[in-house]
Amino acid sequence: MRRVEVLKSVTSANDAIAAQNRQILDKHRILAINLMSSPGAGKTSLILKTIEGLRSELKLAVIEGDVASKIDADKIDKQGIPVVQINTGGSCSLEAHMITSALDKLPLENMDLLFIENVGNLICPAEFALGEHKKVVISSIPEGDDKPMKYPLMFTEADALVINKVDLLPHFEFDLVRFRKAVKGLNPKVKVFEVSCKTGAGIDAWCGWILTEAKRVCKS
């Protein structure tokens, strides 16, 4: 019981800071998307594909969260997109105060869309609000179709679900119908996109959704 109490007090302090982040984002009319998934599901690949698809229409920036390394930030930086790398040390999720510090380092006056790439983990990130407008979960075909049953909170909290690596479907016993049914059972309103960051399949529909959401919020 003590652990739950500690977590509760940590997350309510976090929620207050997340609300302040949201005010900063809204003031600057920036749409913020919190991207969450298992390690290696394709968060950075999806960001790179979205940069390719939307860079002529929206001004993008990225916050990269990892326990260690700056591998992902280097990939974004190569695209000429403003990026801040956060290393959490041992922590299994980004937390709102980390985002506050990162926002200080970004050109807020010149941004429409902020991707926050969370630490690769299907559990902890679901517990920490960051101030984002949308929570997006990425699942990938090689992970298997049982993940919504095993990690229900993440799938319940998501505004959108991206099913990545669909080009690999012939190599796996992944039942898309069963998977979608399990997700919709937890979260009937979730938007679902099937994509392959490798072949580019489905990326247009994903970018279209972001553009619609951005029009509600952004200055461009």
Place this chain on the structure above:
Amino acid sequence: MRRVEVLKSVTSANDAIAAQNRQILDKHRILAINLMSSPGAGKTSLILKTIEGLRSELKLAVIEGDVASKIDADKIDKQGIPVVQINTGGSCSLEAHMITSALDKLPLENMDLLFIENVGNLICPAEFALGEHKKVVISSIPEGDDKPMKYPLMFTEADALVINKVDLLPHFEFDLVRFRKAVKGLNPKVKVFEVSCKTGAGIDAWCGWILTEAKRVCKS
């Protein structure tokens, strides 16, 4: 700083309980292996392949750890192997006290080898000793070759690393040499096995290692 202090007090209490678990396991001459990986890397598949390979030589049992569901325990139960499912609720790792409760429900007098399948997560499980003799990490090809740099503690703590889904190498830009070099840089003594739980490649070498370790500990 406060979060770190809380974690430290939790893990030192955990270590004391883990030591008690280890005494129980040693008393019954049971080799315990803590299996850790990202979601969907193949922990359950590796256990099923090991059951197939070693069931005539060793008496096996399994503890399954998941945030929710009993999908994995059902797969083990179908093989007629004693299994206990632990659901951690929100917790991102098994902890030693959960193992103590599970050991109570297993036929210790009639066991040589216990697999403890941890929660799918590359961060938290590295922080909690369970009383195991060996820590084993599974990485899978679709996750990408950068994981040791991003999640160093898990790879530093492992006694053995199983690289699973090697049958998928032709479909991914996964640099095995770079991956092995990064792992050995963190952990020069780690044993490495390349396997495919789908084709069965490399499973003999993995089972051979377990058998050698079991001979040092077990009654069979």
